[in-house]
Amino acid sequence: MFDNAQAAPGTARTVWWDGAMASPPQPGEASSRTRAPRTRSRASHSLESVLAGAVEILDESGAQGLTIRALAARLGGGVASVYWYVSGRDELLDLAADSVLGGVLEATADVGGGDPIEDLRVIALAMFDAIVDRPWLGAYVLRDTATQIHSLQLYERIGEQVMRLELTPRQSFHATSAVVGYVIGTAADMGQQPPEAVVSGELSKDEYMAGAAAQWRALDPAQFPYIHHIIDEFDGHDDRDQFVGGLDLLLAGLRLQAGR
Amino acid sequence: MFDNAQAAPGTARTVWWDGAMASPPQPGEASSRTRAPRTRSRASHSLESVLAGAVEILDESGAQGLTIRALAARLGGGVASVYWYVSGRDELLDLAADSVLGGVLEATADVGGGDPIEDLRVIALAMFDAIVDRPWLGAYVLRDTATQIHSLQLYERIGEQVMRLELTPRQSFHATSAVVGYVIGTAADMGQQPPEAVVSGELSKDEYMAGAAAQWRALDPAQFPYIHHIIDEFDGHDDRDQFVGGLDLLLAGLRLQAGR
DNA sequence: ACCTGAACACCGTTCAAGT
DNA sequence: ACCTGAACACCGTTCAAGT
Numbered sequence: 194m195f196d197n198a199q200a201a202p203g204t205a206r207t208v209w210w211d212g213a214m215a216s217p218p219q220p221g222e223a224s225s226r227t228r229a230p231r232t233r234s235r236a237s238h239s240l241e242s243v244l245a246g247a248v249e250i251l252d253e254s255g256a257q258g259l260t261i262r263a264l265a266a267r268l269g270g271g272v273a274s275v276y277w278y279v280s281g282r283d284e285l286l287d288l289a290a291d292s293v294l295g296g297v298l299e300a301t302a303d304v305g306g307g308d309p310i311e312d313l314r315v316i317a318l319a320m321f322d323a324i325v326d327r328p329w330l331g332a333y334v335l336r337d338t339a340t341q342i343h344s345l346q347l348y349e350r351i352g353e354q355v356m357r358l359e360l361t362p363r364q365s366f367h368a369t370s371a372v373v374g375y376v377i378g379t380a381a382d383m384g385q386q387p388p389e390a391v392v393s394g395e396l397s398k399d400e401y402m403a404g405a406a407a408q409w410r411a412l413d414p415a416q417f418p419y420i421h422h423i424i425d426e427f428d429g430h431d432d433r434d435q436f437v438g439g440l441d442l443l444l445a446g447l448r449l450q451a452g453r
Numbered sequence: 454m455f456d457n458a459q460a461a462p463g464t465a466r467t468v469w470w471d472g473a474m475a476s477p478p479q480p481g482e483a484s485s486r487t488r489a490p491r492t493r494s495r496a497s498h499s500l501e502s503v504l505a506g507a508v509e510i511l512d513e514s515g516a517q518g519l520t521i522r523a524l525a526a527r528l529g530g531g532v533a534s535v536y537w538y539v540s541g542r543d544e545l546l547d548l549a550a551d552s553v554l555g556g557v558l559e560a561t562a563d564v565g566g567g568d569p570i571e572d573l574r575v576i577a578l579a580m581f582d583a584i585v586d587r588p589w590l591g592a593y594v595l596r597d598t599a600t601q602i603h604s605l606q607l608y609e610r611i612g613e614q615v616m617r618l619e620l621t622p623r624q625s626f627h628a629t630s631a632v633v634g635y636v637i638g639t640a641a642d643m644g645q646q647p648p649e650a651v652v653s654g655e656l657s658k659d660e661y662m663a664g665a666a667a668q669w670r671a672l673d674p675a676q677f678p679y680i681h682h683i684i685d686e687f688d689g690h691d692d693r694d695q696f697v698g699g700l701d702l703l704l705a706g707l708r709l710q711a712g713r
Numbered sequence: 714a715c716c717t718g719a720a721c722a723c724c725g726t727t728c729a730a731g732t
Numbered sequence: 733a734c735c736t737g738a739a740c741a742c743c744g745t746t747c748a749a750g751t
Contacts, residue, residue: 235716235751261744271717273746282744332592336645339668345680352679364698366683366690371635371699378638379630385596408599419612420605423626430626438624439631443699446706495732495735521725531736533727542725717750724743731736 236270240288243268243278247289256286256329284340290333291341297323298343301350309357310444310453316351317376321436324380331381335373348373358451368447375443383432403428496530500548503528503538507549516546516589544600550593551601557583558603561610569617570704570713576611577636581696584640591641595633608633618711628707635703643692663688 246267250259261282265272279285301316324330338345352369360368406428414421506527510519521542525532539545561576584590598605612629620628666688674681 237715260742262742272744273718274716276745277715335642338665349677349679352683356679356682362683363686365679366686367695367698368702369679369683370639370695371702374639374642374699375631375635375703376638377642378636379634381641382595382634382637405598417605417609419609419616419625419629422616423612423622423629426623426626435627435630438627439634439703442628442631442706442710443635443703444706445709446702446704449705449709450702497734520723522723532725533737534735536726537734715751717748719747719749721746722744725741727740728738729736730738732734 236268236274238268238270238274238278240278243275243285244289244292247285248293251289251329252327256332259286259289259329261285286329286333287336287340290330290336291343293323293327293330294320294334294341294343294347298346298350301347304350305354309354310448310451313351313354313372313447314440314444316347316354317372317440318437320347320376321380321433324377325384325432325436328384331377331384334377355447358447358453360451364450368450371443371447372440375439379436379439383436496528496534498528498530498534498538500538503535503545504549504552507545508553511549511589512587516592519546519549519589521545546589546593547596547600550590550596551603553583553587553590554580554594554601554603554607558606558610561607564610565614569614570708570711573611573614573632573707574700574704576607576614577632577700578697580607580636581640581693584637585644585692585696588644591637591644594637615707618707618713620711624710628710631703631707632700635699639696639699643696 243264246264247259250263250267259282261272261275264285265275268274275285279288297319301319304312304315306312324334335341335344335348338348348369351372352365355365355369355372358365358368406424409417409420409424409427412420503524506524507519510523510527519542521532521535524545525535528534535545539548557579561579564572564575566572584594595601595604595608598608608629611632612625615625615629615632618625618628666684669677669680669684669687672680
């Protein structure tokens with residue numbers, strides 16, 4: 194079902210290729226123990242290396258910076274070779290995002306023994322941490338469970354904690370979706386690049402936030418009483434604290450519903 | 454501060470143009486009462502018409518379908534004229550999203566008299582409804598409060614309800630952010646197009662969801678106990694019910710914190 | 714099977730020029 | 733002030749061909 198980690202999805206794999214041609218001569222590689230190929234004439238990739246390269250570029254320059262050409266250049270090969278591993282740029286983004294979630298999956302592998310809601314909190318925080326310093330990630334996480342195996346597994350793991358609260362299936366479904374929705378929504382929002390500021394490097398995120406705070410302070414207090422009520426909290430606030438604050442509200446509601 | 458509704462932002466408005474040339478002759482328009490111009494030689498826009506055109510295209514074919522060329526064609530003019538009103542495609546998306554939120558703002562103009570949490574619920578639902586059937590909207594809402602006036606005002610309005618709960622500024626800030634984050638995150642997630650399915654029209658959203666449900670049922674129950682626990686709820690579920698389920702958890706937590 | 718270079722059809726943005 | 737057509741520099745994707 195989710196076997197496209199090896200086969201390029203969207204590509205019909207009819208065997209037009211004669212098996213007798215297998216293992217073609219590898220020039221200059223016969224007894225080489227070093228990884229770097231002596232002859233640079235032909236690049237060789239794998240889905241893992243393609244995704245790793247994509248994540249590198251995404252981390253450096255965001256979704257906008259990930260072009261197929263840039264990726265091919267980084268891999269040291271031609272553009273078209275990328276299409277052997279992914280069906281297109283969209284799937285590349287989906288798989289790159291999912292590969293990062295694989296890390297979250299590993300990091301939370303042993304969660305599940307304690308208080309269900311506390312465990313839920315730990316997983317949600319791990320997920321948040323992964324997304325928040327990867328601005329590009331939020332938009333591509335949990336988009337297509339058929340392509341994104343890790344996303345599905347993480348969803349399952351979160352659901353399993355909720356399940357231990359022994360609510361109805363419907364309540365479990367809603368609670369799990371709420372946690373996931375809150376995490377992704379908040380993280381994506383926080384990770385969003387200030388319009389071309391951080392990307393071009395003209396402005397740091399702190400500088401941008403300071404500018405926004407100044408802008409808020411300049412608003413008419415009569416028209417924006419709430420903004421002025423919280424401006425000191427907004428100014429210089431910590432994203433993680435803000436995230437935890439909301440998460441704890443959600444979990445408190447859940448605890449109430451579960452009667453614990 | 455937020456005056457870019459009239460002046461194209463990002464464009465320095467130095468007056469190189471001689472004021473004496475004002476109100477040039479309008480050929481064939483002297484006593485015409487009908488809106489359609491007799492001479493098609495020169496198109497005339499406004500920021501409103503540009504954004505309206507953009508929203509139309511976005512509704513029809515999503516963010517991917519909104520190209521400057523498509524927009525210019527719809528407006529019946531040249532490509533470059535769009536750049537008189539917006540600084541680029543990014544700002545076009547931001548402003549188009551914000552213009553839709555203007556509708557939510559109007560629809561919730563008289564909210565604020567009842568129970569604060571109930572009022573919060575009403576606003577959140579109105580926001581959800583606006584986003585959910587506009588898949589493109591979620592990604593561009595509340596991105597830049599300097600450009601997006603309506604987003605800021607909506608944020609203020611939500612905050613004002615929270616303020617009535619008389620929490621600390623910090624708690625108010627976190628609660629408001631949580632509600633907004635949850636709404637946007639959930640709505641964006643639900644509005645997300647199934648990879649090129651609904652866009653190309655090959656697959657309806659219902660068909661896609663049915664396919665996903667079938668896929669989930671095929672998963673190993675030993676490996677995915679939660680998925681199997683909720684699969685009947687997932688299959689054919691109503692997005693709005695799901696949203697409300699999570700929202701009520703969040704609001705219950707908030708009510709608890711406020712001691713009401 | 715997997716990689717390549719070149720080509721195709723697009724796209725955002727800019728610019729000199731028009732009114 | 734506001735609109736235009738043409739140009740520039742890109743980009744995703746495909747394809748015939750190589751190994």
